[in-house]
Amino acid sequence: MSTWLSLFAILFVVISAASLLVFQAYTGVPSLPSSTSEAADVIALLRQAGLKDRAKIYDLGSGWGTLVVALARAFPAAEVHGIEVSPLPYLVARVRTWNLANVSLIYKDFTKAAPGDADAVTCDLMTDTMRGVGRLPDATLATGTLVVSITFWFRGRTVCATRQAPMRGAVALYQWPTLAAVSPEITSSVASILSTS
């Protein structure tokens, strides 16, 4: 019996590792969880930018669900949607969020998603992926949508504010597509962040 259990455990570990590697090769991004301090910085930037209570937030590449859980708890009246294509992190995130009524997880390649109703979008990806990701908000997001990126930034975009903790990359806030094109209320709230950061 214990031999079968050991074999089953080994098989599970091998299949899990293989699955993570295959999907990392597909997306170009490892499924490393966001840290709690990164999640706290994302939340602080969204709060400072005046994200409304009943916002729709999309986490592109929601991985193991750390950021989705933190966002759902920080903004209990918001709808938090995580999009993830790697099966193992997706399943773990489903278990972690089963009791969070304001979270929905979508098993999908986010480049094929259209989060056009988003008030805010978050992501924790890699340099090469960010080039492609920049096209997604250009094609789908409404003007003024808040976008927060952990560590890897969008090239050629105006950063509204950043938060930097020791020993890791900064978290950056954008307002899509640029600061100049948005409503006066949002521009003034973001400008006040700039003046205090």
Ligand SMILES: C[S@@+](CC[C@H](N)C(=O)[O-])C[C@H]1O[C@@H](n2cnc3c(N)ncnc32)[C@H](O)[C@@H]1O
């Ligand atoms: C660094 S992890 C994000 C971790 C996550 N924020 C957390 O809290 O656990 C990046 C994730 O993005 C996912 N990803 C990358 N490209 C994707 C795509 N095109 N569609 C869906 N998920 C993608 C990867 O599978 C990976 O799990």
